[in-house]
């Protein structure tokens with residue numbers, strides 16, 4: 438009984454770092470271990486955080502022996518089982534807790550492994566500068582990457598001080614007409630337009646990961662949110678072109694209670710799905726949809742569906758439709774309960790499987 442109470446308080450205190458019932462139901466640490474969250478990874482060393490603050494830890498020899506793929510190693514945002522005794526300099530990590538969501542990309546030269554960007558994030562802010570970086574195809578690939586990992590996407594257009602309002606309006610219209618329903622934020626780190634609106638959206642105990650090309654203003658923004666100068670940024674040319682500055686990811690808790698993770702600028706080829714032409718087929722599917730017999734066609738078997746016809750013609754891959762559906766249904770999807778989501782995933786998975794089978798039969 439007493440130990441139950443102990444566990445309850447521990448978990449409640451961990452909530453402020455993003456702990457929730459979901460992890461509670463799955464955590465199976467040894468009685469000698471406690472739970473902590475990975476705040477940063479420096480080569481072999483981990484910076485962990487729990488209700489008592491930050492501390493350093495290493496992976497146990499046995500863990501390293503049994504896990505070789507990079508995605509099997511803890512990354513920022515992960516929850517781990519760690520053993521630490523009073524007076525120890527380092528904790529020893531024995532296990533990695535199941536990830537509720539993840540953000541990952543392909544590893545260079547490997548088809549089976551993938552590289553973790555962050556784990557257990559609730560929202561990913563896809564950042565593009567409206568001045569030099571705006572690109573709808575890349576945005577769509579980021580969206581697919583985010584949806585695949587189970588987090589919710591927000592779109593953030595930065596450097597609004599450098600373009601005129603009509604350019605910005607055109608970009609927003611372009612995003613919306615592509616069928617993307619993720620919330621769009623417009624922001625300037627210079628004039629601070631849009632900053633408070635974004636700050637208000639950052640909920641306590643939720644984890645937000647910022648991704649996007651180098652130089653779009655991710656770290657500058659996070660600095661503003663922190664209100665200090667903890668993250669490094671380097672001055673670049675007045676044209677707003679970026680230089681690679683951020684080198685490490687760190688989970689930081691804001692005063693308002695939200696947890697944010699900065700990221701080094703990402704090179705495009707690393708995005709999962711980037712070479713499968715998702716961006717192109719995405720636009721094609723949205724264009725075709727308008728010719729389906731029913732205006733609210735879900736492309737899941739309605740008569741007169743032009744999209745399904747295109748799949749049967751081999752013009753569009755079933756996978757592309759799957760990704761398209763994920764993005765389009767995002768708004769409804771977010772309102773569903775976890776169980777409903779699981780069921781919908783299974784149903785849709787079955788449908789895609791049968792669609793693929795049909796294709797092979799032809």
Ligand SMILES: Nc1nc2c(ncn2[C@@H]2O[C@H](COP(=O)(O)OP(=O)(O)OP(=O)(O)O)[C@@H](O)[C@H]2O)c(=O)[nH]1
Nearest residue numbers: 596626651652653654655656657673681682683702
């Ligand atoms: N004009 C303008 N400049 C900005 C804005 N936000 C950031 N900058 C400048 O853009 C440059 C790059 O900003 P960073 O915050 O370092 O960009 P980053 O996305 O963190 O880049 P990486 O760490 O390389 O991924 C800096 O010189 C910033 O001062 C903005 O809203 N408007």
Ligand SMILES: [Mg+2]
Nearest residue numbers: 655656682683
């Ligand atoms: Mg940065």
Ligand SMILES: [Zn+2]
Nearest residue numbers: 729734736742
């Ligand atoms: Zn249709």
